[in-house]
Amino acid sequence: xxxxxxxxxxxxxxxxxxxxxxxxxxxxxxxxxxxxxxxxxxxxxxxxxxxxxxxxxxxxxxxxxxxxxxxxxxxxxxxxxxxxxxxxxxxxxxxxxx
Amino acid sequence: xxxxxxxxxxxxxxxxxxxxxxxxxxxxxxxxxxxxxxxxxxxxxxxxxxxxxxxxxxxxxxxxxxxxxxxxxxxxxxxxxxxxxxxxxxxxxxxxxxxxxxxxxxxxxxxxxxxxxxxxxxxxxxxxxxxxxxxxxxxxxxxxxxxxxxxxxxxxxxxxxxxxxxxxxxxxxxxxxxxxxxxxxxxxxxxxxxxxxxxxxxxxxxxxxxxxxxxxxxxxxxxxxxxxxxxxxxxxxxxxxxxxxxxxxxxxxxxxxxxxxxxxxxxxxxxxxxxxxxxxxxxxxxxxxxxxxxxxxxxxxxxxxxxxxxxxxxxxxxxxxxxxxxxxxxxxxxxxxxxxxxxxxxxxxxxxxxxxxxxxxxxxxxxxxxxxxxxxxxxxxxxxxxx
Numbered sequence: 001x002x003x004x005x006x007x008x009x010x011x012x013x014x015x016x017x018x019x020x021x022x023x024x025x026x027x028x029x030x031x032x033x034x035x036x037x038x039x040x041x042x043x044x045x046x047x048x049x050x051x052x053x054x055x056x057x058x059x060x061x062x063x064x065x066x067x068x069x070x071x072x073x074x075x076x077x078x079x080x081x082x083x084x085x086x087x088x089x090x091x092x093x094x095x096x097x098x
Numbered sequence: 099x100x101x102x103x104x105x106x107x108x109x110x111x112x113x114x115x116x117x118x119x120x121x122x123x124x125x126x127x128x129x130x131x132x133x134x135x136x137x138x139x140x141x142x143x144x145x146x147x148x149x150x151x152x153x154x155x156x157x158x159x160x161x162x163x164x165x166x167x168x169x170x171x172x173x174x175x176x177x178x179x180x181x182x183x184x185x186x187x188x189x190x191x192x193x194x195x196x197x198x199x200x201x202x203x204x205x206x207x208x209x210x211x212x213x214x215x216x217x218x219x220x221x222x223x224x225x226x227x228x229x230x231x232x233x234x235x236x237x238x239x240x241x242x243x244x245x246x247x248x249x250x251x252x253x254x255x256x257x258x259x260x261x262x263x264x265x266x267x268x269x270x271x272x273x274x275x276x277x278x279x280x281x282x283x284x285x286x287x288x289x290x291x292x293x294x295x296x297x298x299x300x301x302x303x304x305x306x307x308x309x310x311x312x313x314x315x316x317x318x319x320x321x322x323x324x325x326x327x328x329x330x331x332x333x334x335x336x337x338x339x340x341x342x343x344x345x346x347x348x349x350x351x352x353x354x355x356x357x358x359x360x361x362x363x364x365x366x367x368x369x370x371x372x373x374x375x376x377x378x379x380x381x382x383x384x385x386x387x388x389x390x391x392x393x394x395x396x397x398x399x400x401x402x403x404x405x406x407x408x409x410x411x412x413x414x415x416x417x418x419x420x421x422x423x424x425x426x427x428x429x430x431x432x433x434x435x436x437x438x439x440x441x442x443x444x445x446x447x448x449x450x451x452x453x454x455x456x457x458x459x460x461x462x463x464x465x466x467x468x469x470x471x472x473x474x475x476x477x478x479x480x481x482x483x484x485x
Contacts, residue, residue, distance in 0.1 A: 070133040
């Protein structure tokens with residue numbers, strides 16, 4: 001059901017030329033020059049150490065790889081990661097939560 | 099702002115061991131600065147939330163260890179038995195608060211023609227002076243009085259910023275004389291000289307470059323008679339005529355100079371300094387010819403404790419003016435200064451080609467005779483009286 005609502009929301013935002021995060025509330029990430037990443041719309045922290053941070057929402061996951069990673073701010077659905085960020089990868093698993 | 103708020107409320111830093119992922123998910127509302135150092139995860143939370151975090155850690159099977167606590171609350175805790183410090187801080191805050199209700203300083207800006215002293219006198223009359231209570235001051239009334247007393251003021255505003263008063267003045271500019279260009283007039287020479295250039299703008303020019311002219315000689319005429327006819331044309335003559343002119347000036351100065359000399363008598367005046375207030379301790383008035391020569395500050399002590407109150411002792415020397423024979427060189431310099439001022443005023447916009455000064459001495463005066471060769475405008479308009 002959630003997948004259907006998400007798909008409809010995506011189509012509406014595409015049709016109205018909106019930014020997708022307005023209607024879908026998916027995970028979004030903004031990275032500043034590889035030293036700070038602002039993540040929005042997550043629900044769970046799956047793994048954290050100074051080299052890897054894995055977070056998820058529904059069946060979508062996000063893996064941030066770097067060194068000396070610090071979670072400088074955490075809130076209910078957003079966080080700020082600081083450190084040397086090398087890459088950010090999205091993971092998807094159809095129909096099953098991560 | 100958030101950092102300041104957290105510092106004011108106080109925060110604790112602790113390490114987390116065990117199932118860190120689950121713990122972070124459960125306590126993410128109240129944590130910040132989560133990091134891993136040497137294999138141990140550290141995090142920070144507000145001190146008031148630490149108990150709540152401990153409960154979560156127990157539920158999730160984690161072990162917490164407090165490392166550090168910082169913030170204003172901890173600093174205050176450190177000094178909680180120092181009563182004097184708290185009393186001193188309270189008194190300081192109280193006086194800071196109270197001092198807001200007293201005038202500390204009055205500043206005047208924007209005045210050129212009107213002296214500061216005259217403005218302060220008016221302000222004094224309406225209670226605007228250092229040390230007075232701000233509730234007694236009616237800014238609108240002072241503005242109105244200043245505008246009424248000084249017609250040179252075009253606009254005035256009295257503003258209060260904390261305990262300082264700023265009087266901003268905008269002076270009126272005098273209306274310039276309207277040049278009448280409609281009436282017929284002649285242009286005559288203001289000085290004797292040799293004409294260098296003639297630029298006629300109206301009328302009929304009677305001279306040209308290289309001509310020698312005398313004072314009051316007609317240079318440009320506003321009247322022209324038409325040949326073979328009795329008809330006369332009147333016009334407004336105007337021209338820019340520059341000529342080489344010899345200008346002379348004579349300045350005199352008395353040989354003796356008024357000099358102030360100490361009489362040997364002294365006057366003492368004591369004030370009490372309390373924060374930014376100066377309270378006079380006696381009612382004697384300082385003489386006009388008195389000059390402050392010494393100033394000393396003495397702290398007031400109560401049972402051997404120095405208070406933040408000082409007694410200021412000012413000593414004034416009384417001077418009398420006497421006439422003494424002036425130094426010849428000094429008077430010469432003063433005369434040269436006067437001459438420079440005259441040149442700036444009288445020969446503004448003119449080119450001085452050469453100058454020579456001669457100093458002469460009479461019984462009581464020293465005289466400077468200046469001779470200058472100047473290139474200046476000599477045109478002077480004179481209206482033609484029509485019958």
